[in-house]
Amino acid sequence: MSKNLRVKTSKFVDETYRVSFKFNGSRYYGYKGDTLASALLANDIHLVGRSFKYHRPRGIMTSGSEEPNAIVQLHNNSDRTEPNVRATEIEIYEGLEASSQNCWPSVNFDIGGINNLLSPLLPAGFYYKTFMWPASFWEKYEYFIRKSAGLGKSPTTPDPDVYEHEYIHCDVLIVGAGISGIMAAKTAAKNGLKTLLVDEKPNLGGSTIYQNSEHFKINNQNSGSWLEKEINEIKKIDNLDIRIRTSVAAFHGYNFLLARENLTDHLPIEQRKNKTRQKLLKIRAKKVITATGSLERPLIFDNNDRPGILLSSAIKRYADLFGVACGEKNIFLTNNDSAYETAISLIQKGIKVEAIVDNREEIESKLLYEIEKNNVKVFKGFTIVNTNGYKKINKVSLMKLSKDGQKVIGSKINLSCDCLGVSGGWTPAVHLFTQSGGKLKFREEDQVFIPKKYSSEQISIGACNGDLILEDIIKNTPKYLKEFLNIKKTDYDNVEVFSSENKSKRNIWLLPSDKILGKTKSFVDYQNDATAKDIKLALREGFRSIEHVKRYTTTGMGTDQGKLGNMHALGIISETAGTKMGEHGTTTFRPPYTPLTFGTIVGRNVGEYFDIFRKTPMHEWHLKNKAEFENVGQWKRAWYYPKNNENMFEAVQRESKAARESAGILDASTLGKIDIQGTDASEFLNRVYTNAWSKLAVGKCRYGLMLNEDGMVYDDGVTTRLGENHYIMTTTTGGAANVLGKLEDYLQTEWPELDVYLTSVTDHFATISVCGPNSKKIISNVIPDLDLSDENFPHMSFKNTKIGKINCRVMRISFTGEHSYEINVQANYANSVWEKCMEIGKDFNITPYGTETMHLLRAEKGFIIVGQDTDATMTPIDLQMDWIVSKKKYDFIGKRSLYRSDTIKDDRKQLVGLLTDNPNEILEEGAQIVADVNKSPIEMLGHVTSSYYSPNLKKSIALGVVRGGKNMMGKKLIIPMENKTINVTVADPVFLDKENKRLNA
Amino acid sequence: MFIINCPFCGEREQSEFKAGGEAHIERPKQPTELSDDEWAEYLFMRKNIKGIQFERWNHIHGCRKWFNMVRDTSNDEIKAIYKMGEKPPVK
Known part of the structure; x- marks a missing residue:
């Protein structure tokens, strides 16, 4: 059925190398060097797809990356399948399989073609206008719209290919290897500049390289032959790096560009093994020469x-x-x-x-x-x-x-x-230029936008700068290059050019x-089926801004970004609105210039390398002991340690009981630790914490609350005075970096007169917390030389000591309300100390517990977790922590904000305890709290922030924030859930051991 | 992505830095003596202009030093960089 339309042997395809491929299931042949489009055309196949909205038959329209119609799915139903590939770009290889998209059951007979007949009913903005009402129907519409929309299918299995990122620094980057790009590359490289030349096509020379006409001559040779010699010459230059099949996707400020280099897409699948498929080049160039040519309109x-x-x-x-x-x-x-x-x-x-x-x-x-x-x-x-x-x-x-x-x-x-x-x-390809922040001007005589003002060290040369005919390129390019590269001469200063082209x-x-516009289908955007009629309709309906017309009609919003039709859309708008071209500006050209695969963007950051994570020195031990992990900031923290098929609830109940009844052990190494030294260290702490620090004796610890300048709680933790001018501060796990940043900020900018030095030591020390009534017995065996009596080593104090030869700092501080010790030890010895504690603790059923049990234990005691029980709207007063706010201190960060008209209001959300009427009912964190369910609309008073079942109290406990909650003690409130309401009573947030007896037990 | 000339380290990629808002807003020496409105002025009011803006930056993944920058927000051109406590070299 198909004809052979190969008419002439071309030196650019290898006719000795026949390649077979499949298109829509049928086998065809082409030659090595063909694109899918050229091979299909040689087989007399034009029809390759259906349009997006009307499902009109569409054929190959262009020969490059601007193609709107000929987009195909490669290797359907395989792990390498890829949608939206332009047939005009993909080079054929043995075994290539491509199929049409956006048609069913086949490209030749497509049911959606009925949309074409219905097109009078499908004007611009059809979807906006039709599917808006009634709003509740949207869910139903969406199902059908999604089904009929979308181009191609995404793969359903992991991508088997490997991708990479490469950083390149160069003196000069040249984008585009057409005739002007080749001239620029040779000139830059021959002047000793480290030069990179990239082009999206597999061969160099742009459209001049196949120009073989008596009408275009350079130095008396056909322009194509002349350029071929130039290309052969530049290939020999050492300091010139040439990357073909490389498309610049984005041109950012400060000459930072992203490009995709295609390394294996032209190879048969079996030859791609162990090769990188695509590379994302991250290019930082001192100078950029854009020579991206022009696109025919x-x-x-x-x-x-x-x-x-x-x-x-x-x-x-x-x-x-x-x-x-x-x-x-x-x-x-x-x-x-x-x-x-x-x-x-x-x-x-x-x-x-x-x-x-x-x-x-x-x-x-x-x-x-x-x-x-x-x-x-x-x-x-x-x-x-x-x-x-x-x-x-x-x-x-x-x-x-x-x-x-x-x-x-x-x-x-x-x-x-x-x-x-x-x-x-012709339309100069100014996409990259405008991406970089360049400003365009409109040239009336041939109705084109060309570069006017550059935003960085760059120039545009050749057709993308408006030099659309050979004569102008050859005459102007050397001039631009000399000025831009600051050189005296180029090889092209005396080149003779002859061109028959006329600019008219x-x-x-x-x-x-001859028909009225309403009866025509004159397509402006082929991929999205936007017609001239649609654009005029948008203007009639009152749209004026090009950005609005674009979105309303979807002109230029396809995968081709409207490379062909955008200029016409602008032209039609300005003609219809009676304004001048250029007055409306253009729509914004956004990266990427051509679509990028996700693989290229993520490179090697896949699987376990997707994001970095931090491990404590005891991480291997946790793994070995089957811990489940929780992500806290970038840390992997042991969450709970299930035993014998326990679920999380069961494990946490067991761990919590053990910690209160005998002994628990927690890896608290992730807490932020900041070493603070200097003669003004005490004064500094006075200014950053709400409470007073000057009188804290050496060897003592104190809990501190840190506010933002707006009075809201920012972080908390215990700080220990190690020496006269030496403190160690602990911060929350997630807040460590920000706290350090904030403290540095104040030190460097507001209080440079203070003699204080801050050093992060989070990773240098590991922290092992042993708590429970038997913790004292365990520690007395771990550190036999340390006197653990309350007189020598009371609660909220610290000792420098040794475990064998290992130096350690032991703090007697507690986040559980139990008698407990925190051993801080140099990180690389930490695991041995941990194992020693486990060994000695065996007799006391020492139980490792994770963050979930830690949260439960502290909630029993009503201790807050910054970020869980607080958000950025809670003051210490809201938290009922007035005791920690110094009345005497003249100033500290956030003090003034604590008596702003807003922060002293009585009906702010305040932290309270919540007890369910049914002690076995566990509230959901985040659930809303109300007083009256019959009021409409229901007034939301607050929400539950922490909720657990306490095995030690044998009932459910919760913390929550409630509007005016401080004065609601004993009041009944309601938690409305999806299918029930739960009755709760406002209670004191301290549920266990209000007298703190257990601390010294 | 800018290239920022840290006054302590030299030219580095923007990804090493963190922006810190408007510069030259001094914390009041005696906050307790300010009215709510005066305190709110310090606390909340910031300029967000298209054009020349004075801002603070921190070389957070480098020397951790704060410094000032004069930047044209319309095209991201960095006009000047100077240390904390120094007077802006341009107006």
Whole structure:
């Protein structure tokens, strides 16, 4: 059924190397060097997909990364499957399997095609307008919309490939290896600069490399041959790094760029083993030269989207580079000279050109002369008003343009064809330039945006800078390079250039039709099916900002980011609104320029390397003893230690009981530890904590509460005075880094006169906490030389001592309310001390407990956890911790805020204890607390912050914050749950041992 | 990503630093003598301008030193960097 449209041997594809591949299940052949698109076209296949909204048949339209239609799914149902791959970019390899997307059951017969017939009912903003009401129906709509929307399928199994990140620092980065990029690379590298040249295509030379025409000459050679020699020369330069198949995704400030280098996507699958698939290059360049060229514009007319309609430049590329004819009866529609170049290329290869329809009335071009010499009919001042052919174009209708170009006149001429090339002139590819923060200006004569002001050390050269014809590129590029690189001469200062191209152009954004606009389908954004009609509708409905029109019509919001149609959208808006182009600006070009795979973005940070985590010195012991872990900040903390298939609740009940009845042991190494030294250390603590520190004796410990300047509790912990001018502060596990940062901030910026030095020692010391009525007996055996009597070693004091030869600091402090000791020891000895405690504690059933039991034990005592029982709205007064706020101190961080009009209000949320009427009912943390369920709306008084079942009290206990809770002692409140309400009584937050007898037990 | 010239370490990537808000807001020496409104002015009121902004930065993953920066927020151009306690070199 399929024809062979390979017309000429091309030096860019290897015809001795045949490659077989599958498209929609059928086998086809191409050659090494083909893209999927060129191989399909050689097999006379244009129809490759369906459009997003109307499911119209769509064909290959371009030959590069700007492709809106020919996007395919690779290797469907395998672990390497990838959606949204542009057929125009993927190089074929043996075994490639591709299939069409967005169609069901097949691309040739697609049920969704009915949307095309319904299109009068599907105007711009259809989804916004229709599916809004009734709001409760959204869930139902969504199911169907999601099903019919979306392009392609994501893989369902892990990606078997490996990805990497590479950092590159260079003097000069050149983006784009077309003719100007090659000239820049050679110039920079030959001047001794460390140069990096990247290009998204597999070969260098852009569109000049396959230019083989007498009409374009450099130093008397065809421009393609001249450039080939230049490329051969630069490949030999040592300080020039060339990366092909590398697409710059983002150009950030300060010349930081991200690029994706494709290393294996062109290889047969079996050759990809043990190779990196893609690399994310993180490039920091002293100077950047953007040479990204330009993209040809389509033209906007009725039914301009049929398979077989391609950009004129793409037809040229397929013919010159791949030796493939896109059709056997070609017609061109153009408003400038470019289509003539393509037509000449085709004629050279014996491909039939039927006619050229040119919007221009008067054409002065050497290229026209050659075309007419070849008996090709040129319709001057004409336009195409319609096309025919459902799955492939077979006919075009032309009419004469009126003088002002706003109407068509005369009678219709029909011409048959099988391929239509369109050329609406060229759009400089300024995407990366604007991403970097550059500002554009509008050039009236050919209606293009070009760079005006750069935001960093960079320039744009060649077509992306508005030099759209060869002559301008060759003449201007050396000039720009000399100035930018600060050099006196280049190899190109005296190059002779001959080019037959003429710059004349007749720009009409929306070509007129004999039908009214409402009856036409003139596509502006092909991928998202946005038409000229939709844009005009948006304007009629009052949208003016280009950003709003874009979102309302979805113009430019596809995976191609509207690379083809955005300019037309702007043009139509400014024509309709009667404003000048450039006044509206452009939509923002956002990274990435072409889509990136997730694999490239994450690189090697997958699985266990996804995020770093911190381990305590006893981590291996916890593992060995089957601990479950909890993430706290970046730490892995032992959560609980299940025994004999216990669940978490059972394990925590056992651990909690053991700690109160005999002895428990906790790895508290993750607590932040800050070493504070200096003659003003005491004064410093006075200023950062709410309580007084000057009178704390050496060898004593004190609990401190730290506020923000707004009076809200920020962190807490015990600080110990090790010497006259030496303290060690502990912070919460999660707050350690921020506390240190905050303290440094005050020291460096507000109180530089204080003689205080802060050092983080969190990782240097490990902390082992042994608690319970038998803790004293255990510690007396672990450290036999230490006098543990209350007289020598009372609660809230510390001793420097030794366990064998190991120095340690032992604090008698308690977060559980039990008699307890915290042994601080140099981290690398910690595990041996831990094991010693376990060994000696065996006789006392010493029980390792994790963070969950720690939370339960402290809740029994009503001790808060900053961040669980507090958020950034709780003052110490709200926490009923007035006792810790010094009345005498003149100032401390946050003091003034404690009597702002807002913080002294009585009805602030305050911390209280909560007891359920049914002692076995455990509240849910986060549950809302109310007083009256019959009031509408129900007034929320607060929420539950901590809740447990206490095995020691044999009832459920909870802490919560309640509006005005301080004065509600004994009051009944209600916790409404999904299917019941729970009655609770407000209680003292200290549930156990109010007299603190256990501390000295 | 900026390159920031830390006054103590030299040029480093932005990822080593942490922004710390508006600069040259001095903590009142005698907070207790301020009215609620005066205290609120210090506590809450910050400029957020498009254009030249004076701000504090901390080399948090480096020398941990705080310093000042003058930055044009419209294009992220760093106009000046100077140590804490020094007068801004530009207006």
